[in-house]
Amino acid sequence: MLKLQNLDLKTREILLYGSNMCLERGAVYGLSARNGSGKTTLLRTISGLRREDKAMIFIEEQNKIFSLIEMKNAILYYETAEWFDVNLSGLDYLNFIKSTWKNENQMPITEVINFWSMGDYIKLPIKKYSLGMKQKLLLSMYAVSGANYWLLDEPTIGLDTNSLEQFKRYMLDAKKRGTCVLFSSHQNDSIYAVCDFIFEMENRTLSLVANDRKLGD
Numbered sequence: 001m002l003k004l005q006n007l008d009l010k011t012r013e014i015l016l017y018g019s020n021m022c023l024e025r026g027a028v029y030g031l032s033a034r035n036g037s038g039k040t041t042l043l044r045t046i047s048g049l050r051r052e053d054k055a056m057i058f059i060e061e062q063n064k065i066f067s068l069i070e071m072k073n074a075i076l077y078y079e080t081a082e083w084f085d086v087n088l089s090g091l092d093y094l095n096f097i098k099s100t101w102k103n104e105n106q107m108p109i110t111e112v113i114n115f116w117s118m119g120d121y122i123k124l125p126i127k128k129y130s131l132g133m134k135q136k137l138l139l140s141m142y143a144v145s146g147a148n149y150w151l152l153d154e155p156t157i158g159l160d161t162n163s164l165e166q167f168k169r170y171m172l173d174a175k176k177r178g179t180c181v182l183f184s185s186h187q188n189d190s191i192y193a194v195c196d197f198i199f200e201m202e203n204r205t206l207s208l209v210a211n212d213r214k215l216g217d
């Protein structure tokens, strides 16, 4: 379980005050809030890209607290397709992720390429990709990493209707393998249907609500 305790989230304003989060393996969580409320900042903080001094963020499994190195290996957060070096290919990224994250349950690269139908372009430089193609590459990196905690910021940007259905299947498959997923999206997005629970950020507080309109597993 990934735990976040006593988080004051501050940028140029206070976004959250004294917040807590518990993220269980084998569950999909949504993160819903208005634009500018701090979803990206929260994901960056959980992933360790930025720090908040008072907060405690740790993973505990089978009564053992993960070391920092174990945590880095257990979590993947690749914020945006804008982070890609467009001179590299999708395959370069998948190979990089496979060799950098050391997990037993990594999905084979060919399987992920087939799942996202990327075979025609995966060896091309990313500068030749459309937005949706880049987004599918970004998503495919998660299964290849074998990370048990997936943090995703607006993961369905640029996906067409078919790819959105694939996204839902990808989330449910990940959950069945025991992965914990936390993703942000805009308020009332239909993709929240795939979530077991939704965190709502409002008035500097984070509240967890069960998702009544959840899809069947």
Ligand SMILES: Nc1ncnc2c1ncn2[C@@H]1O[C@H](COP(=O)(O)OP(=O)(O)OP(=O)(O)O)[C@@H](O)[C@H]1O
Pocket: 011, 012, 015, 033, 034, 035, 036, 037, 038, 039, 040, 041, 042
């Ligand atoms: N590096 C920074 N320095 C100062 N202020 C920042 C920084 N990053 C974000 N902010 C501010 O923090 C607030 C939250 O931004 P954030 O990007 O986390 O929101 P968000 O909920 O992800 O927004 P959106 O839905 O528009 O993507 C905003 O008011 C933003 O201006």
